[in-house]
Every structure is written in C-alpha cells, then in structure tokens.
Amino acid sequence: MPGRKVFISGDEAVAEAVRLARPNVISAYPITPQTVTVERISEFVEDGSLKAEYLHVESEHSAMSAALGAAAVGARTFTATSSQGLLYMAETLPYVSGARFPIVMMNANRTLATPWALLSDHRDSLSQLDSGWIQVYCENAQEAMDMIIQAYRIAEDPRVMTPFMVNLDGFILTHTYEMVDLPAQENVDRFLPPYRTANRMDLDDPKTVCYAALDDYMEFHLKQELDMRKVPGVIEEVELEFKGIFGRSYGGLVEKYCCEDAEAVLMTLGSVTGTARAVVDAMRMEGKMVGLAKIRFMRPFPAAEIAGIAGNTKAMGILDRDLSVGYEGIVFTNARSAVCEIESPPRMINFIGGLGGRNISKEDMRQIFDQLMQAARGEQGERVRFVNARCE
C-alpha cells in the first residue's frame, strides 16, 4: 500500500507520524515553535482518529513526569517541547532514561534566553546530551516524520529500552510547508507492532520501578552505557527494515555526501545540511574537492564514523549552531575527541553560526568551504570562527 503525498509543515509531519505510531498516552504543554504539533495531536484525539489519552498538563516538568507515569504502566507515550520547556523538564530526563522507559519526544530546536528569542539554534537539546537520551537531528519534514516512527521501534527494542528525542529546527522545519510522503497506516502497523514490555508496574507481578540504588548506582549507569553502545546496530537494522517497507533511508548515524575524495569536509546538524548540500554540488561543479557529513545522531555519538571521515581528508569543519560559552561549539568538542584517536588528524576548524536563528546563507556556506580549502592547503588560522557575526 503506497503512501499519500501531502503538503504539510514539519510540526504537522510530526503530529501525523505520532498518529500513525498509535501511542496510548500523550502528555504535553504547548510552546512555540512546537505548538502546532500538540494542537494537531489534540485534534486527532478529539476527532477519534487517534485513540489515546491526552493529558493537558500545566508545565513541561509535569508533561514528562506524567509521560513517565504512563510509561511505568507500559503505555506507549509521546510528548513534545522546545527551548525553555526542555530545560524546565530537564530534571525528569535522566529519571526516564535511568528507569529505561522508551518515551519518544519531539524537540523543536529553539534558542535559549537571555536574550529571549524565538528562532532556531541547538543550545536547548545539546545541553541535554548527558541526560541518557538518544538524540537525532532531522534535515527536513519527511525525515522528522520517518524518525518519529523509527524512534518507537529503536527505543522500545528490548536491547535498547532508552528514551528518544527527535530534534527539528524551529520554524525552519516546524513552520515550513513541504511535500511529505505520508505512509499508509497498515504499513506502519506492520513496521511498528504494539508496545509490550515487562518493564512496568503490574499488580499481579509487583516490581520496583524508578528504584533507589546506593552502592550499585554505578553498575546501573554502566548498564545504560553498555546498552547505549548497542544502539548503532539497532539503528542500522531498523533503518534497513524501514527502507524495505517505505523506500527511504538516511545513512545511519552519519550521512556522508561526496566525502570519499574530499580534501575538506564540513560536518553539520539538522536543516542547514540542505544549504551545505547545494553548495557542495555547486563547488564540485567548479572542481573543488569538498564534502559534507550530516551528523544525524549526537547520542549515541558516531565517534568511529567521524574518525573514519577525518582520516580520509585534510581539513574538517564542524558547524555548530550553539556555543558553550567559555570554550567552543559542543559538537566540535565531541567530534575532536573522536578525531584525536587517529594517527594523522586533519586540521579542524569550528564554525559557529546561526545562533538565535540567524540565517546561514549559501554565500556564508561557500565562505566556510573556502576557509576549509585554505586550511587543507596548510594555512593557519583561528580554531573557532564565527559565521556572519560582528565580533569587533
């Protein structure tokens, strides 16, 4: 049964994917630019097209706490947030991951106050890298839809049992309309069977959930780490099966684009990848050996994949839409830690741009690649560079 072409926004694509995934409980609090998603889902529950309990809670902290409670009785759950909302719910995130509840959450990436702003950057979700959640970053509405559906399969896999955050850039993806292939329900049902788990409260088989562990805390946490290391393999399996049914795949942890013979490679996260792709195409036409790698998953972190790309190029740029004030971009810190393992690492430059939603144009992107090509030729320069910003 083929899908249906629909013209919808990223927020609506997520809502449609949630309806297809048939969660039992949705608990959410609206925040721009995620609002459309939770409004649509609320309408689906109201019109009966999604048979679920919808909890209209009073805050993001309550949204995740209620989702945790629902997951604790074995319900498939969904919530969504953004920016300050994600930080407000932050206390509950390690609670969920440690208790091994496979909650799926959409996060509409939005900058953090102060200054208060509405548009997109990645400081919100990257601040939660250590919360024990899987994190994926999407390039377009189709990928966001597909990743919500895949997220449940990966998170609920008995080898994984780990919550999953699907990130999409606020406004750039959440509010932009695109042609999206909406999968048929019967195909999604085939791909994603109902959630069954032993990790739940059960009156007939009493167990402890969200337990305390004093001396054994470390083993519980290490077990989480060991299971997280299995996630790349599960992602690969699930993506292969998804491709077999729906015909689409996204390249696993890192999507490589023209990397094989590239002298300079730029690594990106999220929607800006589309701009970089177009610029790589144009520069390749001019004979310039540039390449692109889209980091899709930040947790588990694709260290081996990034090291592999780095070992095959002369200069590598990391484009961060975030800044850890006092150091450098968060993705850069992670990537360089992976690259320092290899014998002859490339020159690495951290480009920081798009903070507070400032546009990263094709021209900006071309300048980034020009700087990378100069570095590939051996030119020295600053380690951290700001894109299209007044620094003086």
Place this chain on the structure above:
Amino acid sequence: MERPLVVKFKRPDSIRDYPCGAFRVGTLVQENSGWRVFRPVIDTGKCIKCLRCFLVCPDGVIDKSGEDLEIDYRFCKGCGVCAYECKVGAIVMMREGDDGNAR
C-alpha cells in the same frame, strides 16, 4: 497484621544480571524504623476506623486487615502525618523511649 516481606538485596554477579528497568528483588530491602524520633500510637478506643490515616500514610505502614488498625513500626519513619490528619485525636506522637517501650 499483614507484613510485607523484606527481601535482602543480593548483588548480581555480573553487570548483565542487573535489571533493565523494573526490578523484581522485592520492594523492601531493609527496615528503616531507626529513622524515627517520634512514634505514632493509636488509641483504639477513640479510633472510628475512618481510614484517613491509612490513606495519607506516605509509607503505607498502617494495616487494616485486623480488628483494629495497626502500625507496622518496622517501616514507620515517624513523620506524624497520620496524627496530624486524625480528626478524632486517636493518634498521638510519643518520643521514642518516653513511653517506656523499646524501639
């Protein structure tokens, strides 16, 4: 009195044996009566069995299976919520040792 089992925690031999989520070791792995400074004492003559204390006890230590309500002192932490909430004054908090009873 229906008393819950205390199941001693046995440390797993391997990290593989740690649970992934829900844990079936038993909900209680140790007694914690030693946390208490005051103990609630029920005057069964005054008690009207409204079960308000049963509902508000955060540790679920008030047992209603018998003729009179009973407190499982192995797990009562002495918070005093039951005494505060009792509308007929049937529960008083006594400092441990003051009533001559050993802990």
